[in-house]
Amino acid sequence: MHIPPGYLSSEVAVGTYVVGVGVCTAAVWKANRDLSEKQIPLLGVMAAFVFAAQMLNFPIPGGTSGHFLGALMLAVLLGPLTACLVMAVVLAVQCLGFADGGLDALGANIFNMGVVAGAGCYYVYVFLKRFLPKTRAGFLASAAVAAWFSIVLSSAFCAVELWLSGKLPLGVTLPLMVGIHSVIGLGEAAVTVGVLTVLMEARPDLVRDRLSTRTAAMVAE
Numbered sequence: 634m635h636i637p638p639g640y641l642s643s644e645v646a647v648g649t650y651v652v653g654v655g656v657c658t659a660a661v662w663k664a665n666r667d668l669s670e671k672q673i674p675l676l677g678v679m680a681a682f683v684f685a686a687q688m689l690n691f692p693i694p695g696g697t698s699g700h701f702l703g704a705l706m707l708a709v710l711l712g713p714l715t716a717c718l719v720m721a722v723v724l725a726v727q728c729l730g731f732a733d734g735g736l737d738a739l740g741a742n743i744f745n746m747g748v749v750a751g752a753g754c755y756y757v758y759v760f761l762k763r764f765l766p767k768t769r770a771g772f773l774a775s776a777a778v779a780a781w782f783s784i785v786l787s788s789a790f791c792a793v794e795l796w797l798s799g800k801l802p803l804g805v806t807l808p809l810m811v812g813i814h815s816v817i818g819l820g821e822a823a824v825t826v827g828v829l830t831v832l833m834e835a836r837p838d839l840v841r842d843r844l845s846t847r848t849a850a851m852v853a854e
Contacts, residue, residue, distance in 0.1 A: 635700075635727070635742055636791060638735025642798040649794070650740025653721065656748050660718035672711065675836075676719060679707055684723045686824075688733070700817075704751035705758060705783040706825045709776055710832070710840070713755035720747035741794050745787040754783035769833070773826050780825040781818035788814035 641649075668676070683703035707716035721743045727733040734742045758779035765771035792810040796803035833840050 635724075635734035636738035636745075636794070638737055640735070640795060640798065640800055641738050641741055645794050645798050646737050646740060648740075649744040653740045653743035653748060656714070656717050656752060657721045657743070660714035660721075663712075663714045664718060667712075668715065676711060676715070679703075679710060680719045680723055682828075683707065683719070684726065687723065687727065688731070701824060702746055702750055702780075702784045702787065702821055703824075704746055704787075705754050705776065705780040705821075706828055708751045708755035709758060709825075709829065713752035716751035716755070717743075717747040720751055741791070745790045745794075749790050750783035750787040754779050754786060757782050773829060776829055777822040777826050780822045781815075784818040784821045785811055785814050 683701075683706075686701040686703060688700075704716055704720050707719050710716075711719065724734060724739060724742050724746065728736055728739050728742070758775050761775035761778055762772065765775055788810040789807060792801075792803065792807040795801045795806055829840065
């Protein structure tokens with residue numbers, strides 16, 4: 634759902650830049666304070682994975698595009714702020730190196746795919762995890778539903794930003810974006826569950842660090 638250049642008004646572009654930069658600044662401070670040595674290689678590997686997966690996208694009428702996101706998966710493994718920071722780096726490289734998303738829209742893309750999808754929808758995952766069984770299945774179900782929400786909600790924000798910029802009518806863009814990304818979200822959920830399942834088998838310690846004591850014990854079984 635990268636927004637290309639020239640699609641946002643200056644007010645929307647500046648506003649989303651301010652929020653995105655503010656959250657990323659807080660993320661840098663928190664990463665310097667809290668990020669453990671064993672998480673640093675994971676951060677690099679997951680950034681590379683998300684970067685590669687997002688490059689496989691397809692156009693959506695109205696000027697945007699649909700693709701795998703990975704923000705919620707990053708938030709589960711690294712925490713919401715660190716996930717937003719990783720997404721910002723991925724999106725900046727895509728924008729500056731591959732012309733995927735406009736420079737004037739980079740703030741909005743970071744806001745939609747980092748702040749909303751990663752940092753914001755992480756709390757959807759936390760909420761669901763509180764009420765679902767404290768088991769491996771409950772953990773994966775929480776991540777799957779939150780991953781679906783992450784891509785649908787970020788697409789909705791994208792539609793609203795285009796509407797606020799006076800480019801497209803909300804009554805057309807919002808249902809189109811949300812409808813298409815509701816389907817893409819199913820793939821997002823499946824990939825998220827697949828990656829987390831592989832990590833639970835290969836490196837369960839990386840997943841346990843982000844879980845409650847009881848759920849971590851279930852993951853280790």
